[in-house]
Amino acid sequence: MKILVFLVLLGLHSAAAGIHSLKYIITVSSQVPNFPEFVIVAMLDDVQIYHYDSNTRRLEPKQDWMNRVIEDDPQFWESHTARGLGYHQLFKDYIETLKQRFNQTGGIHVFQWVGGCEWDHETGEVNGFRQVGYDGEDFLSWDVKTNTWIAPKQQAVITKNSWNNDKAQLAYYKHTINQELPYWLKMLMNYGRSSLMRTELPSVSLLQKTPSSPVSCFATGFYPDRAEIFWRKDGEELHEDVELGEILPNHDGSFQMSVELDLSSVTPEDWRRYECVFHLSGVKDNIITKLDKTAIQTNWSKTGDGRDGGSSGFPLVAVIGGVVVLLLLVVGITGYFLWKKNKKGKEGFKPASTSDSSSENSQQINLKT
Structure with missing residues (x-):
């Protein structure tokens, strides 16, 4: 629409x-x-x-x-x-x-x-x-x-x-x-x-669609939405080969977010140098998840002949559910315009009459909220 x-x-x-x-x-x-x-x-x-x-x-x-x-x-x-x-x-x-x-x-x-x-x-x-x-x-x-x-x-x-x-x-x-x-x-x-002032920590998982796909660090169930998630190598935050996703709402009022890491140029021996960090505002300790191949959940598996097979537990329901709820919330609360990105809105509004007159007879709105 x-x-x-x-x-x-x-x-x-x-x-x-x-x-x-x-x-x-x-x-x-x-x-x-x-x-x-x-x-x-x-x-x-x-x-x-x-x-x-x-x-x-x-x-x-x-x-x-x-x-x-x-x-x-x-x-x-x-x-x-x-x-x-x-x-x-x-x-x-x-x-x-x-x-x-x-x-x-x-x-x-x-x-x-x-x-x-x-x-x-x-x-x-x-x-x-x-x-x-x-x-x-x-x-x-x-x-x-x-x-x-x-x-x-x-x-x-x-x-x-x-x-x-x-x-x-x-x-x-x-x-x-x-x-x-x-x-x-x-x-x-x-x-x-x-x-509104409560804090809830998320569960954090490592996800991968296919063996050649980026590894996604997925956090869900946290509150409030004032949070950040990032990959780091040898203790230093990474800004290259990463893609940060939007913070999305869950059906229960909590939130989810993810950050992907492209490992195409990383050797298996270097995986141990990487870790995902989740930080929730107001909470002192971070949640740190080491990059471990055995801990990655995928939607693929190996068949007996070595070909990619079916799903092995990638939590698509959580992701798809979040997107569906998001779209419903967008329609339900009308959201914000694309023009608001990184801007402040402005409270109070007085629509002009059809002639835009500023006389005392002009209609005006005073939102005394």
Whole structure:
């Protein structure tokens, strides 16, 4: 489906220890089959905590501990549901404006707004972010230091000028970054601390598809996703003949990742010099796996006449299962655009009216989350 081209697989990353984030992702789409026209997702430390879409028209908790938030503060759920209902039409109008501006009459189109804040609980520093994308490309970004919008495309200049002239809205952005968003982030962290702050070490295996394939060091079942895995030789990390894979989610909320090592130019005598290292943020000791031919799991075996035979235990189910779950999660939470790679999003969004007027009568969105 074309929409998947615009979505990065969960946007998982290895955040620095001590830094927590609260992100809100709003997506409105046009003519996408079997997909809600409007979706809101809230992410705490890159874990989905609730979801709203135009099909169900209600907020749905995605973590067990979010039920305690609802019980303690019923207005939280009611007010956020009401916002979802109100924002739907505003964002729908905005995507129609963009279609006109880009001279588009039909087809699949996706508009996405990402925003929130990061909080370093060790230093107390708070940073906010807001970013807008259209059809998989940057449309607008917000510079938190100058409190101004930046337009990377000519079609966005009208909106950029309109929003930068709205001083009241810009002042509101600063208020949400300094006050409201940090409050919600800290409150939600208190509720979800036991789940979000836990650490789980993985099982680590050596895998090889065929005798001539690279050897993969595969770690699965770890939490959180702030982890790294690498090969080293004689105690030195390798950067050549290695290929690092993405961190992927498992069905139980844990994660998996792998790193491949090409041994085509390595003699059997030198295998003992290699080892795989897995490091989980917040955990002192690493998991070290020596490169041992007898420990490698494969999906091939030798028949009696020396030909390659059938499977001997390569855990394809874990890998395939992770990919399937990943794709389901991508569709379920709408993910991030490819334009977000290595960028910060920007919280808060005010779609312009069809004329992009900055007058007091212009419609605007204030995400007081």
